[in-house]
Amino acid sequence: MANTQAMTTSFMGELMTATHNFGTAPVRATGATDTFKGALYLDSATVNASTTAYSSTNEVTGTNYVAGGVTVTFGTPPTATNSSATAGVAFVTPSASITYTNVTLTTAFDAVLIYNSTQSNKAVSVHTFGSQTVTAGTFTLTMPSNTTTTALIRLATT
Amino acid sequence: MIVTTTKGEMDDSLLEKREGSLDNDNESTTWVEYWLDGELVHRSVHISLKKNVSSVAEAASFN
Numbered sequence: 001m002a003n004t005q006a007m008t009t010s011f012m013g014e015l016m017t018a019t020h021n022f023g024t025a026p027v028r029a030t031g032a033t034d035t036f037k038g039a040l041y042l043d044s045a046t047v048n049a050s051t052t053a054y055s056s057t058n059e060v061t062g063t064n065y066v067a068g069g070v071t072v073t074f075g076t077p078p079t080a081t082n083s084s085a086t087a088g089v090a091f092v093t094p095s096a097s098i099t100y101t102n103v104t105l106t107t108a109f110d111a112v113l114i115y116n117s118t119q120s121n122k123a124v125s126v127h128t129f130g131s132q133t134v135t136a137g138t139f140t141l142t143m144p145s146n147t148t149t150t151a152l153i154r155l156a157t158t
Numbered sequence: 159m160i161v162t163t164t165k166g167e168m169d170d171s172l173l174e175k176r177e178g179s180l181d182n183d184n185e186s187t188t189w190v191e192y193w194l195d196g197e198l199v200h201r202s203v204h205i206s207l208k209k210n211v212s213s214v215a216e217a218a219s220f221n
């Protein structure tokens with residue numbers, strides 16, 4: 001037997017469920033899953049890794065689009081899978097497509113910001129795609145498979 | 159088939175339908191447009207995301 005330096009895979013999964021607190025924890029009324037939302041941003045926006053929270057600046061506007069976007073459903077809890085003594089991955093993917101129904105968005109947009117509306121709209125991730133407009137139609141973002149390699153959000157050790 | 163348009167609901171037989179697609183490492187996208195007398199009256203887009211966001215975590219050693 002030998003010991004191996006590693007970050008535990010269980011820890012990465014538990015980060016996704018707010019199990020550990022190295023600082024000042026947010027006050028939670030319940031242990032229930034937070035509510036997450038997806039907001040669309042114009043080509044001219046600069047949402048990226050430095051984005052800390054949702055902002056309406058350079059968010060799309062248009063018929064039937066509500067500022068802040070739509071709810072993103074995480075029906076499946078995060079999974080943490082170990083692959084070796086040093087490597088593993090924790091991952092989570094929305095369990096349903098993100099859909100904006102019967103909207104008209106005439107200014108081109110190319111990104112969605114997923115954020116936590118329960119915790120002061122704090123940002124989670126930014127996903128980009130080819131520039132689009134929508135006219136009296138539906139815009140749908142379908143998620144990749146929720147696996148160790150394809151899940152939408154992954155924390156990994158190698 | 160009834161289509162929601164900027165002019166209200168219309169039968170697609172009255173409209174010109176145009177479709178397109180895009181496939182790359184990041185996404186697989188399809189869109190459908192309906193035109194009426196040269197005017198775009200409906201455009202829907204369906205994007206399947208392929209690329210995830212990932213972060214590498216590391217436990218540092220004592221030096």
